[in-house]
Amino acid sequence: MNAFLILGLAISAEVTATLALKAADGLTRPIPTVIVALGYGTALWLMSTSMHMLPIGVVYAIWAGVGMVGAALGGAWLYGEPLNTTLLVGIGVVALGVTILAVGQSQH
Numbered sequence: 016m017n018a019f020l021i022l023g024l025a026i027s028a029e030v031t032a033t034l035a036l037k038a039a040d041g042l043t044r045p046i047p048t049v050i051v052a053l054g055y056g057t058a059l060w061l062m063s064t065s066m067h068m069l070p071i072g073v074v075y076a077i078w079a080g081v082g083m084v085g086a087a088l089g090g091a092w093l094y095g096e097p098l099n100t101t102l103l104v105g106i107g108v109v110a111l112g113v114t115i116l117a118v119g120q121s122q123h
Contacts, residue, residue, distance in 0.1 A: 018068035025061035026078055028054045030085035034093055073117050080113025 032054025039047035066074050084106055090096040 018065050021061050022065040022069070022074060022077060023081075025058045025065060026081050026085065028061060029058035029078070029082050030089055032058060033082070033086045034089045037090070037094060072119075076113045076116035080110050083109055 032051050035047045035050035035054060038044065039051050042048045042051070062074060062078060087096075087098065087102065087106055091098045
């Protein structure tokens with residue numbers, strides 16, 4: 016299977032778990048808590064699988080950047096959290112940094 020597809024699935028599981036973490040309300044609500052545990056477990060397994068095929072720096076840079084964007088957009092969509100201009104610029108800066116790190120790592 017394609018390493019980037021595996022990494023994308025890992026990021027999707029991690030973002031899902033992170034969004035469920037808010038709904039779990041301090042891990043007091045059973046269904047969101049199960050989603051958190053399964054999501055993070057799946058995410059870490061898939062992330063480690065992708066590291067067999069890609070450099071750690073590339074995996075982690077993409078994981079962190081895409082996960083952050085996914086969590087911010089998901090928080091806005093599911094929980095009505097604000098996405099103002101400053102936050103969007105910050106997301107863009109982080110995304111640019113992640114891209115630079117990924118490109119730099121992949122050149123080795």
